[in-house]
Amino acid sequence: MNITLNNRPESFDKNQITISELLKIKNFTFKMLVIKVNSELVKKDSYDNSLVKDGDNVTVLHLISGG
Amino acid sequence: MTFEEIKSRLKNYTVGIAGAGGLGSNCAVALARVGVGKIVISDFDVVNESNLNRQYFFRDQLGEKKVIALKNTIKRIDPEIDIVEYDIKLNENNIVDIYKDCKIIVEAFDLAEMKQMLIETCLTEFPEKPIIIGSGMAGYGESNSINVRQSENLYICGDEKSEVSDDTPPLAPRVGVVANMQANTVLEILLGME
Numbered sequence: 001m002n003i004t005l006n007n008r009p010e011s012f013d014k015n016q017i018t019i020s021e022l023l024k025i026k027n028f029t030f031k032m033l034v035i036k037v038n039s040e041l042v043k044k045d046s047y048d049n050s051l052v053k054d055g056d057n058v059t060v061l062h063l064i065s066g067g
Numbered sequence: 068m069t070f071e072e073i074k075s076r077l078k079n080y081t082v083g084i085a086g087a088g089g090l091g092s093n094c095a096v097a098l099a100r101v102g103v104g105k106i107v108i109s110d111f112d113v114v115n116e117s118n119l120n121r122q123y124f125f126r127d128q129l130g131e132k133k134v135i136a137l138k139n140t141i142k143r144i145d146p147e148i149d150i151v152e153y154d155i156k157l158n159e160n161n162i163v164d165i166y167k168d169c170k171i172i173v174e175a176f177d178l179a180e181m182k183q184m185l186i187e188t189c190l191t192e193f194p195e196k197p198i199i200i201g202s203g204m205a206g207y208g209e210s211n212s213i214n215v216r217q218s219e220n221l222y223i224c225g226d227e228k229s230e231v232s233d234d235t236p237p238l239a240p241r242v243g244v245v246a247n248m249q250a251n252t253v254l255e256i257l258l259g260m261e
Binding site: 033059066 | 086088089090091175176177178179180182183186187190191200201202203204205218219221223225227228229230231237242245
């Protein structure tokens with residue numbers, strides 16, 4: 001499948017993956033993230049069961065301490 | 068627009084700020100100086116010596132509640148501005164009541180967990196409200212790495228990478244850049260509304 005991740009095209013072998021799998025494959029190591037799939041917020045407690053499919057537009061935002 | 072036109076338009080708006088530390092205190096002062104009519108601000112902390120390297124407080128305010136000290140400072144700039152302050156630790160529940168009447172919400176927390184909590188709460192409860200967050204501003208230099216990124220109603224100000232540590236503390240210049248960038252984004256949105 002092909003998706004857009006933070007405005008860049010990405011390809012994966014599988015037809016769908018969970019958000020948790022996506023984060024692992026793409027090495028997102030920051031703990032505090034905000035994730036949107038096609039403009040809809042995916043809350044942190046549903047990363048394991050929320051699916052990313054072909055054509056999805058995924059935004060992953062790192063939140064960094066300091067202020 | 069002349070400054071008088073800008074000020075007369077901003078006077079009708081309410082802006083919410085979540086946190087009165089480095090980001091919140093500087094952003095609030097910038098918004099007050101240009102004439103935003105009403106500012107709702109929350110923080111549970113008191114002014115500490117360690118805050119004075121970047122936060123808009125003064126030595127004679129040490130020990131005061133941050134929201135009270137900030138309100139007093141803003142009143143010295145413009146007594147006409149309506150400041151609604153909450154001496155409270157924000158959470159998923161009280162955010163909704165405190166900020167429901169704000170046109171825009173500025174995220175001005177220190178900790179990433181709090182930033183995440185506020186964003187998830189606001190995107191769920193107030194999907195139509197613009198949220199301006201600050202993320203990544205530790206250390207000094209690299210001014211050009213700080214920018215604004217928009218994802219629908221979410222605006223991210225900062226370099227999105229520099230984390231606070233013993234060797235990269237938060238300091239007045241870069242925290243101030245991000246706080247004022249947040250204030251600038253607020254103006255851009257408010258003045259673009261009809």
